Amino acid sequence: MSSRKLTAGSAHLVGQEAIEAKGYWQTYRLLILRRVVQLSVLGLFLLGPVAGVWLLKGNLTSSQVLETVPLSDPFVYLQTLFAGHPGETTMLIGTAIVAVFYLLVGGRSYCSWVCPINPVTDAAGWLGRRLGIGRKVSISRKLRYWILALTLILPAVTGIVVWELVNPVSLLHRGIIFGMGMGWYLIAAIFLFDLFVLPKGWCGHICPMGAFYSVVGKYSPLKVKASNRDACNDCMDCFAVCPEPQVIKPALKGKDKGIGPVILSPNCTNCGRCIDICSVNVFEFGSRVANQMENQP
Amino acid sequence: MSGREANNRKKEGRNRRQFLTDSARGLCSMGLIGVGLGMYGRQAQSHAPEAIRPPGALPEKEFLSACLRCGLCVEDCPYDTLKLAQLTDPVANGTPYFIARDVPCEMCDDIPCVVACPSGALEKSLDNIDDARMGLAVLIDRETCLNVLGLRCDVCYRVCPLIEEAITLEIERNTRTGVHASFIPTVHSDHCTGCGKCEEACVLEEAAIKVVPTALAKGSLGKHYRLGWEEKEKAGQSLMPDLIKLPTRRPENSK
Ligand code: SF4
Numbered sequence: 001m002s003s004r005k006l007t008a009g010s011a012h013l014v015g016q017e018a019i020e021a022k023g024y025w026q027t028y029r030l031l032i033l034r035r036v037v038q039l040s041v042l043g044l045f046l047l048g049p050v051a052g053v054w055l056l057k058g059n060l061t062s063s064q065v066l067e068t069v070p071l072s073d074p075f076v077y078l079q080t081l082f083a084g085h086p087g088e089t090t091m092l093i094g095t096a097i098v099a100v101f102y103l104l105v106g107g108r109s110y111c112s113w114v115c116p117i118n119p120v121t122d123a124a125g126w127l128g129r130r131l132g133i134g135r136k137v138s139i140s141r142k143l144r145y146w147i148l149a150l151t152l153i154l155p156a157v158t159g160i161v162v163w164e165l166v167n168p169v170s171l172l173h174r175g176i177i178f179g180m181g182m183g184w185y186l187i188a189a190i191f192l193f194d195l196f197v198l199p200k201g202w203c204g205h206i207c208p209m210g211a212f213y214s215v216v217g218k219y220s221p222l223k224v225k226a227s228n229r230d231a232c233n234d235c236m237d238c239f240a241v242c243p244e245p246q247v248i249k250p251a252l253k254g255k256d257k258g259i260g261p262v263i264l265s266p267n268c269t270n271c272g273r274c275i276d277i278c279s280v281n282v283f284e285f286g287s288r289v290a291n292q293m294e295n296q297p
Numbered sequence: 298m299s300g301r302e303a304n305n306r307k308k309e310g311r312n313r314r315q316f317l318t319d320s321a322r323g324l325c326s327m328g329l330i331g332v333g334l335g336m337y338g339r340q341a342q343s344h345a346p347e348a349i350r351p352p353g354a355l356p357e358k359e360f361l362s363a364c365l366r367c368g369l370c371v372e373d374c375p376y377d378t379l380k381l382a383q384l385t386d387p388v389a390n391g392t393p394y395f396i397a398r399d400v401p402c403e404m405c406d407d408i409p410c411v412v413a414c415p416s417g418a419l420e421k422s423l424d425n426i427d428d429a430r431m432g433l434a435v436l437i438d439r440e441t442c443l444n445v446l447g448l449r450c451d452v453c454y455r456v457c458p459l460i461e462e463a464i465t466l467e468i469e470r471n472t473r474t475g476v477h478a479s480f481i482p483t484v485h486s487d488h489c490t491g492c493g494k495c496e497e498a499c500v501l502e503e504a505a506i507k508v509v510p511t512a513l514a515k516g517s518l519g520k521h522y523r524l525g526w527e528e529k530e531k532a533g534q535s536l537m538p539d540l541i542k543l544p545t546r547r548p549e550n551s552k
């Protein structure tokens with residue numbers, strides 16, 4: 001079984017086993033749910049300018065729910081703080097609300113459930129798997145933390161919130177609501193980079209926003225857990241679909257080393273793709289405390 | 298030393314080397330990206346003079362560090378004056394601005410854009426729109442302005458929300474005809490808010506009156522300059538009483 005290749009083009013199509021064992025719905029339900037959530041977030045913001053229904057106003061960097069509750073992105077706030085602007089109360093409250101939310105549901109849940117770039121890089125990943133395109137360069141997955149540091153140091157030195165001039169995440173979300181202009185080229189560039197140069201390149205290696213939310217979610221209680229890891233048949237499908245495959249291994253294969261079944265790495269995006277794609281239902285959502293309990297002899 | 302230990306040593310060495318190359322690589326890429334971003338950031342600071350910031354905007358440099366690019370000001374502007382800059386616009390990406398010739402600011406009494414701003418990039422302390430200083434209107438081309446040519450167009454003056462304060466018509470002699478007067482539209486910086494109504498309304502193909510950033514429009518006296526007549530008024534008397542006595546020179550035989 002382990003001789004099977006990860007990429008398509010070979011006989012084994014990622015997800016086939018799961019579809020056969022569980023059917024389409026069970027194999028794709030979290031993915032569909034995620035797309036629904038992503039579209040709803042965008043849709044709620046668009047409802048204002050398009051239909052005049054103002055449930056959500058602004059965009060992901062800062063917004064107002066029903067013209068009362070403020071929400072602000074803590075990463076963008078941090079950049080303005082480093083640029084020397086402490087901010088207004090409204091923004092601070094908004095930032096706190098968002099930060100606490102992601103602290104609870106897992107920082108990078110932002111990435112897989114909200115971020116507008118995610119469907120773009122997911123699409124590139126999917127197409128790359130279909131076409132069997134491998135990586136052309138290798139970059140350390142730590143690069144994003146260096147870039148994160150940079151996005152905070154540069155404002156401190158130059159006084160300008162530099163990253164937000166180019167940040168494709170806010171650019172795309174803002175663009176869809178307020179007009180993209182040439183911004184599409186940047187998004188296309190990310191798609192092509194992920195497709196032809198480095199699979200999972202942007203989100204998994206470069207994006208400082210993802211790195212920031214990893215830090216936010218370091219101690220989040222909501223985690224994915226390989227509860228049923230003994231049933232694993234080494235089909236490797238979960239590794240193929242996971243945007244951060246390196247996070248799976250300890251939890252899935254670490255039993256002999258005494259590692260608990262919970263995926264503890266803050267890089268896990270809580271997308272739940274592994275839960276769906278596994279034909280023998282190894283994974284489920286769980287809490288990080290479960291790890292300690294199951295680790296008791 | 299047993300073979301195993303030596304092996305471990307080797308491995309450790311390799312790990313250390315790996316770590317060092319990794320760090321060096323990280324630092325180098327970070328340096329490169331940093332320089333690129335930094336330069337782009339500097340570049341982004343210079344924006345086209347026709348792009349005017351919303352009322353209450355902090356000075357440009359601070360504004361760029363404060364604005365979240367959320368567009369709340371844009372969405373709350375009832376006249377669709379404001380827009381958010383796109384990637385290739387001549388304004389820092391994502392920040393709000395308007396082009397007066399397209400849609401000027403209508404100077405709302407309740408200043409919804411300022412109220413909406415969550416970050417303080419638009420200063421909440423601005424509670425009277427007449428105090429806004431988005432820029433300064435300048436009669437930038439006297440060669441085409443109809444009023445300067447001696448006609449009575451007056452449109453910029455008429456549309457000014459602060460008519461007779463921000464724009465007045467100053468009478469000059471029309472030297473072409475020699476017998477008529479020209480009514481020169483004249484902007485006063487102590488009242489002009491930079492809303493751009495005049496620029497929008499100018500009847501010419503290309504406006505002769507334009508709103509530009511205040512810093513571009515205004516000269517400034519040297520800090521040490523004193524205006525004699527103002528000082529005199531302050532002091533209540535001439536500052537150099539009887540200081541200079543000039544000898545009266547007359548032709549010898551005159552009285
Ligand atoms: S890593 Fe960045 S671009 Fe990717 S999903 Fe997360 S925030 Fe979005």
Ligand code: SF4
Pocket residue numbers: 351352373374375376377378379401402403404405408409410411426
């Ligand atoms: S004062 Fe009114 S018209 Fe002018 S920019 Fe603000 S909201 Fe728009």
Ligand code: SF4
Pocket residue numbers: 363364365366367368369370371392393413414415416417418419
């Ligand atoms: S509301 Fe304030 S922070 Fe948001 S775009 Fe306008 S000026 Fe910037």
